Amino acid sequence: MYFHSNEVGVNYECGYTYDGHELNYITGELDSPLHEFSAPSKESIHLGMLALALNEWVNEEPENYRAINFFHQNITRTTSEQNEIPYSGNSNFDNAITILYRKINTYHQFNQRFPGFGGFHPWVSVNDSGIFLLDGWTDQVPGLDNGEMIWGLYAVYNLLTTQQTFIDNYPTLGPLYQKYFQLLVDNAMTIFYQPSGYVSAVVQINDIYATPTPTNYLNPSGLLNDPYEGELLVVFMDLFCQWPSEEARDQIWINKRPLLQSVEFNTKTGTNITVQRGWWFSSHEQWKYLMLPYQEIEINQRVFRNGERARTWFSSINKYPGLFASVTNVTEMNQNDGYVSATGISEIAFQQRVTNALVTPYGSFPLFLIHDQPSLGLSWYYTMLNGPSMQNPFGSTESVNIIGTEIASVITWDSKITTVLSMLGGISNINLQFLKSNGLFERFSTVIDREWSLAFPNLNGENLPFMYPSQDVTIPKILNDFTNCTLKKI
Numbered sequence: 001m002y003f004h005s006n007e008v009g010v011n012y013e014c015g016y017t018y019d020g021h022e023l024n025y026i027t028g029e030l031d032s033p034l035h036e037f038s039a040p041s042k043e044s045i046h047l048g049m050l051a052l053a054l055n056e057w058v059n060e061e062p063e064n065y066r067a068i069n070f071f072h073q074n075i076t077r078t079t080s081e082q083n084e085i086p087y088s089g090n091s092n093f094d095n096a097i098t099i100l101y102r103k104i105n106t107y108h109q110f111n112q113r114f115p116g117f118g119g120f121h122p123w124v125s126v127n128d129s130g131i132f133l134l135d136g137w138t139d140q141v142p143g144l145d146n147g148e149m150i151w152g153l154y155a156v157y158n159l160l161t162t163q164q165t166f167i168d169n170y171p172t173l174g175p176l177y178q179k180y181f182q183l184l185v186d187n188a189m190t191i192f193y194q195p196s197g198y199v200s201a202v203v204q205i206n207d208i209y210a211t212p213t214p215t216n217y218l219n220p221s222g223l224l225n226d227p228y229e230g231e232l233l234v235v236f237m238d239l240f241c242q243w244p245s246e247e248a249r250d251q252i253w254i255n256k257r258p259l260l261q262s263v264e265f266n267t268k269t270g271t272n273i274t275v276q277r278g279w280w281f282s283s284h285e286q287w288k289y290l291m292l293p294y295q296e297i298e299i300n301q302r303v304f305r306n307g308e309r310a311r312t313w314f315s316s317i318n319k320y321p322g323l324f325a326s327v328t329n330v331t332e333m334n335q336n337d338g339y340v341s342a343t344g345i346s347e348i349a350f351q352q353r354v355t356n357a358l359v360t361p362y363g364s365f366p367l368f369l370i371h372d373q374p375s376l377g378l379s380w381y382y383t384m385l386n387g388p389s390m391q392n393p394f395g396s397t398e399s400v401n402i403i404g405t406e407i408a409s410v411i412t413w414d415s416k417i418t419t420v421l422s423m424l425g426g427i428s429n430i431n432l433q434f435l436k437s438n439g440l441f442e443r444f445s446t447v448i449d450r451e452w453s454l455a456f457p458n459l460n461g462e463n464l465p466f467m468y469p470s471q472d473v474t475i476p477k478i479l480n481d482f483t484n485c486t487l488k489k490i
Helices: 040-061 079-084 089-115 142-162 163-171 173-192 229-242 246-259 298-317 361-369 375-383 414-422 427-438 441-455
Strands: 020-023 031-036 123-127 130-133 141-143 197-206 217-223 262-266 270-276 400-401 410-411
Touching: 020 246, 020 414, 040 089, 040 142, 040 163, 040 427, 089 130, 089 173, 123 375, 130 141, 141 142, 142 163, 142 173, 142 229, 142 427, 163 173, 173 197, 173 229, 197 229, 197 246, 229 246, 229 441, 246 441, 270 298, 298 361, 298 375, 298 441, 361 375, 361 414, 375 414, 410 414, 427 441
Parallel strands: none
Antiparallel strands: 020 031, 020 410, 123 130, 141 197, 197 217, 262 270
């Protein structure tokens, strides 16, 4: 079994992700419950993997397929699908195409049922019939998660509508994705934009069955004025939406400046590292680098690299056997302590109440985007996988405490497939290609260069090396490995 299996990480009938699945604390096999809910952030990663598979199909030889082979679990097509969707000769790629058809049909069905969401997804319940409203999100929609999903949609629809093999073989598929992307373009300003120059974090919907109009939406609290993953929705709106004026368009970036701050990380060597202040300085905050070509802008790439340099120095200096990212909390067996967002590096974060008691393999995902350090991410990833019960029959486990006594016995998209997507390079290069061909990259580049140049006139520590984990700093094997997945050294 694999994470991308039916009723583990995905519902094959509707093509939508599940958040994940609980594991048995002793064996590592599936245990109840299946997380029969999801969010557009999970779709972001899934769409990213699907985009990479499409890109490989037109650009790589079969021996180089990696994303395509992610979809190796067989999906049986219905009779109508067999008649309407041609087979490619590669069963893995056919599985990806089948998922793409079912997924976009689920998206459009959701919009037909609940037009008040304007095509944007809340957290949802998932079953074979599609996606439906989830308690706590029946009349609210988040901006951050949708901003993540949008750029997966952008990559997929552009590949499907520009590559002749897809146009010829799947003529209805690309237009379905393009139509949905345009639906989000048409409704984003109505739902999320505040005339004072802000983008809302979560929006309250008065009538979920009504066609989007400005009076149907309220912003109870919260703004996407951060320079982290929340920025993905802001970039989308800047590039694609109709603005009242250029001044209004620029005002959202002016209003974001207070949270784009330079701060010094003390390496205790006499040389500091200048970094972008994090919220918690959790690796999760670097999600946008999976999606968009920020690293094409020199100043932003330099700041990004310094941030990851500091991340490795922090764990090295403090002898932590891993890296930190917002994740499901560790527990004893048969307990549930929920999610811990506040994990990172407090001295370079806005939030000072940050824990370093647990590590997670996906804390390493940004390091895989440091392309001239090919073993950097793997070395930290390997260190955490070597923790007790951190490998299970489905791959990596969610998290482990640094004293080796407890794990989070669960598997989720965030803690597993962000890293896989990052290992494969993310989709920033795909989106770079289409931002350029669609005439949008210059605006993106101009804004990002302007904002980061203003905030970072000087950068210290660029000459310092990235730090690799020490072989002497490991997670103690107090807890046993899963009985059905035991680490054996050869």
